[in-house]
Amino acid sequence: MAFNLSFDRSKDHTYALQLANNIKLAFAQELAGKEIKFSVNDESAKPELTVAGTDFRLFNTNAILRYALNDFEGLESPETHFAVSSLEAMLYHPSAPQEHVKETVSKALENYLKEFQEPLSATSLITFANAYALSPETLESKFQKLPASLSKALSAAKSYTPRLSSSFKR
Amino acid sequence: MSVLIEKFKSLSLSTELNKEQLAQAAQWESVVKSGQIQSHIDELNLRLRDHSFILGTLVPTESDTVVFESVFPLIKDLIASSKDVKGHYAKFRHILRWIAYLQELLEIPNNDQLEINSDLELPREVI
Numbered sequence: 001m002a003f004n005l006s007f008d009r010s011k012d013h014t015y016a017l018q019l020a021n022n023i024k025l026a027f028a029q030e031l032a033g034k035e036i037k038f039s040v041n042d043e044s045a046k047p048e049l050t051v052a053g054t055d056f057r058l059f060n061t062n063a064i065l066r067y068a069l070n071d072f073e074g075l076e077s078p079e080t081h082f083a084v085s086s087l088e089a090m091l092y093h094p095s096a097p098q099e100h101v102k103e104t105v106s107k108a109l110e111n112y113l114k115e116f117q118e119p120l121s122a123t124s125l126i127t128f129a130n131a132y133a134l135s136p137e138t139l140e141s142k143f144q145k146l147p148a149s150l151s152k153a154l155s156a157a158k159s160y161t162p163r164l165s166s167s168f169k170r
Numbered sequence: 171m172s173v174l175i176e177k178f179k180s181l182s183l184s185t186e187l188n189k190e191q192l193a194q195a196a197q198w199e200s201v202v203k204s205g206q207i208q209s210h211i212d213e214l215n216l217r218l219r220d221h222s223f224i225l226g227t228l229v230p231t232e233s234d235t236v237v238f239e240s241v242f243p244l245i246k247d248l249i250a251s252s253k254d255v256k257g258h259y260a261k262f263r264h265i266l267r268w269i270a271y272l273q274e275l276l277e278i279p280n281n282d283q284l285e286i287n288s289d290l291e292l293p294r295e296v297i
Contacts (some may be wrong), residue, residue, distance in 0.1 A: 005266065007273075058197055060200045062196060062198060063193045067190075067193035067196075084204050092206060
């Protein structure tokens with residue numbers, strides 16, 4: 001089966017939201033099971049996974065990452081709830097007060113990213129991606145040495161997320 | 171756990187989900203949890219155009235209930251506040267069909283239900 005992956009270059013999304021989405025997609029690309037080989041579709045600006053010859057399509061990057069890793073554990077866990085309802089929800093609200101953002105990222109580090117070691121679950125990767133996109137410098141100082149596969153994915157995600165001049169205002 | 175989820179669980183409509191359906195469940199639950207259901211209403215209508223229920227199952231799943239809980243008040247408000255009722259019926263016809271089924275299944279009290287006018291003549295859908 002041919003899996004086509006589009007990275008997030010959507011003009012409707014902030015830089016941070018694009019970055020979170022692209023980190024998850026790059027993790028999916030890097031850590032997917034052997035049965036999945038992705039082709040990158042540069043035509044589309046919206047994050048998406050499609051499978052040629054089927055009507056299967058995912059537009060949500062958390063779901064794409066879980067699908068690639070075949071890891072659906074913890075969908076109802078407090079960590080998933082926090083990662084999506086608190087961290088990710090903030091990515092949709094770029095005007096959220098910075099103090100609130102910092103506090104939420106700190107909570108993620110204290111409660112869920114303390115033991116960020118391989119093998120990593122999809123839930124941990126989603127928490128990491130959302131927290132990183134909200135505060136790259138905080139996560140970079142906390143995790144100075146990431147597993148090689150994650151560092152590679154992180155670099156790829158950044159290259160898929162061109163920083164626009166307007167995004168420097170944050 | 172919300173009252174609707176409890177109600178759904180009590181119906182014991184369990185379905186074995188495959189990997190693609192689990193991914194759909196993860197997708198729609200993420201949309202709801204991140205507060206983005208409103209911006210995905212068109213996407214939901216499209217999904218329900220091609221499938222009876224969100225995960226493409228033969229019976230509703232908990233994901234239908236989770237999404238229903240968020241979408242139901244939005245659609246109700248949209249229909250109640252709009253002058254273009256027919257236009258909204260046409261645009262969200264598949265969501266309305268799904269709501270009509272779920273509000274009965276989940277025993278939403280009559281006075282809270284969305285009153286759906288099944289006699290409204292809608293323009294043919296262009297796919």
